[in-house]
Amino acid sequence: MAAIWYLYCSLIFSMLYFFTKRFSKKIENLPPRPFPCLPVIGHLHLLKQPIFKTLSEIAKKHGDLLLLQYGSRPVLLVSSPAAAEECFTTNDVACANRPRFLMTKHFAINNTSLAWAPYGDHWRNLRRLVSLELLSSGRLQLLQWIRVNEVKSMVSSLIKRQNRPLDMRVVFFELTLNVMMMMIAGKRYVGDNITDAKEAKKFREIHGETFKIGGTMAIVDYIPWIKSWKLEKQMIELQKERDAFMQNLIEERRRKMKSNRRDGESWKTLIDVILILQETDPEYYSDAMIRSLILVLILAGTDTTINTMEWSLSLLLNHPEVLKKVQMEIDNQIGENKRLLEESDLPKLPFLRSIILESNRMYPPLPLLVPHETSKDCIIGGFRVPSGTMISTNAWAIQNDPNTWEDPRSFKPERHKSSVGFPELGGRDGFKLMPFGSGRRGCPGEALAVRTVGLALGTLIQCFDWSRVGEEMVDMTEAIAFSLQKGEPLQAKCKPRAIMAKFLSQEKLFSITDIY
Numbered sequence: 001m002a003a004i005w006y007l008y009c010s011l012i013f014s015m016l017y018f019f020t021k022r023f024s025k026k027i028e029n030l031p032p033r034p035f036p037c038l039p040v041i042g043h044l045h046l047l048k049q050p051i052f053k054t055l056s057e058i059a060k061k062h063g064d065l066l067l068l069q070y071g072s073r074p075v076l077l078v079s080s081p082a083a084a085e086e087c088f089t090t091n092d093v094a095c096a097n098r099p100r101f102l103m104t105k106h107f108a109i110n111n112t113s114l115a116w117a118p119y120g121d122h123w124r125n126l127r128r129l130v131s132l133e134l135l136s137s138g139r140l141q142l143l144q145w146i147r148v149n150e151v152k153s154m155v156s157s158l159i160k161r162q163n164r165p166l167d168m169r170v171v172f173f174e175l176t177l178n179v180m181m182m183m184i185a186g187k188r189y190v191g192d193n194i195t196d197a198k199e200a201k202k203f204r205e206i207h208g209e210t211f212k213i214g215g216t217m218a219i220v221d222y223i224p225w226i227k228s229w230k231l232e233k234q235m236i237e238l239q240k241e242r243d244a245f246m247q248n249l250i251e252e253r254r255r256k257m258k259s260n261r262r263d264g265e266s267w268k269t270l271i272d273v274i275l276i277l278q279e280t281d282p283e284y285y286s287d288a289m290i291r292s293l294i295l296v297l298i299l300a301g302t303d304t305t306i307n308t309m310e311w312s313l314s315l316l317l318n319h320p321e322v323l324k325k326v327q328m329e330i331d332n333q334i335g336e337n338k339r340l341l342e343e344s345d346l347p348k349l350p351f352l353r354s355i356i357l358e359s360n361r362m363y364p365p366l367p368l369l370v371p372h373e374t375s376k377d378c379i380i381g382g383f384r385v386p387s388g389t390m391i392s393t394n395a396w397a398i399q400n401d402p403n404t405w406e407d408p409r410s411f412k413p414e415r416h417k418s419s420v421g422f423p424e425l426g427g428r429d430g431f432k433l434m435p436f437g438s439g440r441r442g443c444p445g446e447a448l449a450v451r452t453v454g455l456a457l458g459t460l461i462q463c464f465d466w467s468r469v470g471e472e473m474v475d476m477t478e479a480i481a482f483s484l485q486k487g488e489p490l491q492a493k494c495k496p497r498a499i500m501a502k503f504l505s506q507e508k509l510f511s512i513t514d515i516y
Contacts, residue, residue, distance in 0.1 A: 017166070020235075022504075028384060028388075029382075029383055029384045030067050030173075030383060030384060030385075031063075031065050031066055031076065031150040031380075031381065031383040031385065032062055032063050032065070032066055032067065033059075033066065033067045033068070034046070034058060034062045034066060034068070036426055037069050040071065040223065041071055041223065041361070042068070042069030042070055042071055042072075042107070042222075043068045043069050043070065044070055044071055044222060046058060046068075049115070049480045049482060050367075050478055051088055051368070052367035052368050052394055052396040052397065052484075053396070054242075055077055055079070055368070055392070055394050055397065056079065056394060056396065056400070058077070059079035059394065059397055061454070064078070064079040064080035064083055065077070065078060065079070065080070065224065065286050065381040065383065066083075067082045067383075067385075067389075068392075070222040071113075071219075071222030071223040071224075072222060072223065072224060072389065073099070073221070073222050073245055073390055074386065074388070074389045074390045075390045075391075075392050076380070076385055076389050076390070076392065077387065077392050077394065078391060078392065078393040078394065079394045079397045079398060079401075080398060080404075081398055081404060081430060081431035081432045082381075082431075083380065083381055083432065084393055084398060084431040084438065085430070085431045086380045087372070087380060087391060087393070087439070088383060088431070088438040088439030088442075089439070091374075091378045091379075091380060092439045092440055093119070093375075093440075094131070094374055094375055094376050094378040095372045095373075095374055095375075095377045095378070095439070096119035096364065096372065096375070096393055096439070096440055096441055097118050097119050097372065097373040097374065098111065098115075098116045098117070098118060098370075098372065098373055098441075099371050099372075099390045100375040101218065101221045102218045102220050102221055102231070102232060102235065102304070103213075103214050103218065103235065104116040106232070106235040106236055106238075106239045107210070107214060107235065107238075107239060107242075107295075108292065109288060109289075109292050112292070113126075113292040113293070113295070113296050114126040114127065114292075114293060114296045114444075115128060115296050115300065118375075119440075119441075120444070123283075126293070127440075127444060129274070129277075129293075130297075130444045130445075131444050133273050133274075133277070134270050134273060134274075134297070135444055135447065135448055137447065138453060139273075140447060140448055141392065142267065143182075144343060144451075146182045146183055147179055147340075147343070147452055147455055147456075148343075148455070150175055150178045150179050151175065151181070151340075151455055151456050151459050152340070152383050153175075153178070153191060153192070154171060154175045154459075154460075155340075155459060155460075155463055155504070157171070157191065157459075158171070158463075158464065158494055159496060159504055162271055162464075162493075162494055162495045162496060163493055163494075164493065165469045165491050165492070165493055166490060166491065166492055166493065166494065167489050167490075167491060168309075168310055168313060168489070168490040168491070168492050169306065169310055169486070169489035169490060170489070172305075172306045172309045172456075173190070173302070173306055174190040174191050175456055176301070176302045176305045176306050176309075176452065177189055177190055177204075177207070177302055178190055178191065178299055179301075179452060180297065180301045180302055181203075181298070182269075183269065183270055184249075184269060184270045184271060184294055184297060185187075185249045185252070185253060185269055185270075185271055185294075186253070186269045187249075188200075189203050189204065190204070192483065194381050199248075202245065203245060205438060206238070206241055206242055206245055206453070207298070207299075207302070209238055209304060210238065210242065210295075210299065211299075211483075212255065212421065213234055213235060213238060214299075214482065219261065220232075222343075242291075242295060243288075243291055246294050246295065247287060247288075247291060247292040248272065250271060250275070250287055250290055250291070251333065253269060253271040253272055253275060254275060257272055257275060269296065270294075271290065271294065272357075274290050274293065275290070278290070281483060291370065294473070295514075297445070300443065300445055301445055301448065301449070303365075303483050303485075304365035304366065304449070304483055305365075305449050305452055305453060307363070307365050307483055307484055307486075308337035308359060308360060308365055308435075308449070308453050309453055309456060309457055310485075310486055310489070310490050311359045311362070311363040311484075311486065312355060312356055312453075312457055313412050313457065313460070313466070313490060314474045314476060314484065314486065314490050315358070315359055315362070315476075316355070316356070316461075316466065316490060317467070317490075318411070318470050318473050318474050318476070319411055322355065322411070322413060323461065323466065325351060326349075326351050326352050326461055327461055327462070327497075328356060329349055329350075329351045329352065330345075330349060330352070330458060330461060330462045331462075331499070333345055333348050333349060334462070336499040336500075338503075339461065339503075340459055340463070340503075341455065341458045341459050341462050342455075343451050343454070343455050343459070346450075346451070346454040346455070346458070349458065350417065350460075351413060352454065352457070352458050352461070353416070353454070354413035354414065354415075354416040354417060355413045355457075355459065356450075356453055356457065357413070357416040357433065358411060358412065358413040358415065358416060360399075360410075360433070360435035361399045361400075361405070361408075361416075361433055362399070362400065362409070362411065363434075363478070363484050364395040364396055364399055364434075364435050364484060365435055365483055365484060366395065366437075366483055366484070367394070367395055367396035367484045368392055368393065368395065368396070369392075369393040369395050369434065369437050370395055370437065370441070371390050371391060371392050371393075372391040372393075372441060373388065373389065373390050373391065374387050374388060374389045374391065375387060381459060393437075395434050395435070395436070397483070398431070398432065398434070399432065399433055399434075404432050405432070409423055417434070436449070460494075462497075462500065463496060463497060463500050463504060464494035464495060464496060465495050465496075465497050466493070466494050467492065467493050467494075468491075468492065468493075469491045469492065469493060472491060472503040475488050
């Protein structure tokens, strides 16, 4: 009898709780919330890998603006261009904060790095530094020779390995890491002409471990009373290694700057630029701030760029007719067997740009953009979004929505013929396409990524004929990671194109010892 009475009371309590929540939600005018939202865990039980696809299916059922509950954290799920536009235009300031995570506590100096700092004076100073001093158009132009030389080095390496299976993720990793480290510290860490192989190996280990640990979804971020001691210990130890490594780079550049001033060396690394600022304001431009900024540039400038190139070439190998068409565009623009593609050619190659855009549309580098957080109550989609709500924008869902894009899972670069997609030349189809985010927290490295990907991919297309390793189509399955990687690294074969063979046979042109 007691058991029946207990069951009866539980049922009444559950019904009262349900109707009270439903009634209060209408009064508060909150966005729709999928049912059921369970005690303690909220909607975490709905999240299945890959999460961006699961969230896309949830949005199809319940709407493109939803209020989810990840444990103790409210999350606004944005899955349409209209909702994204409201977040990043009308409510851009209110939505400009970042949520705090265990990872950002240890890897982002307690949420003070450029990527994770709350919106305010400190963040604005960092953003201004990056936009005006480190990644401005003038600075990128001054350091263009680094990208050119590293692409030449990549071409030289591929000539030696022609007609053999290549792990293209490794090729793109080496290219991108060398570009970033040459710009930042004046050092190459993979391939030939490495000054310190031991240091280079250590850096690659730290880089890989950062993505492995940093991409972990820590349950403590959503259910705070569940502690992740082991994960936090790993983060603390890794951050010590990262700090020590970066501090060595800073000290090395300090010594070289003194020598360069005596010897009259003209070009400056990005560390040099900040160290010069440190001389005038040492308290603000501390070594800790420099270490943090260096790491943000390295992490943001490598993985997503690698992914874009790997997805783009994979799509081209599965669509050889598109590969032939873009080769013809490059040949017509540059001429056969005359010179290598240059960054100044990119604005004149609309089909190449369309291929990169279509790759970014189908496989956005960050399928769930870096999350935002509201700093005050705001109205989005006619609903009240409370202060402290995390905003999760599903770029993959927006960019693969059949209501927005015709036949979205088909590779059709020609659909972008009216959208330039390069920051120097125009927009990106409104909020239907956001590979670099949007608003004031959009990626400041967009121009660098565009130049690197365009130059590297265009040169590979110009110089080589590409083929799959086997008869099967390239597997386009996604990996489970923070960024959108291929599940299986791309394997491909290349051989110099007949019209480029004479030009590519000039060994001195591609000799790494002559390049540096």
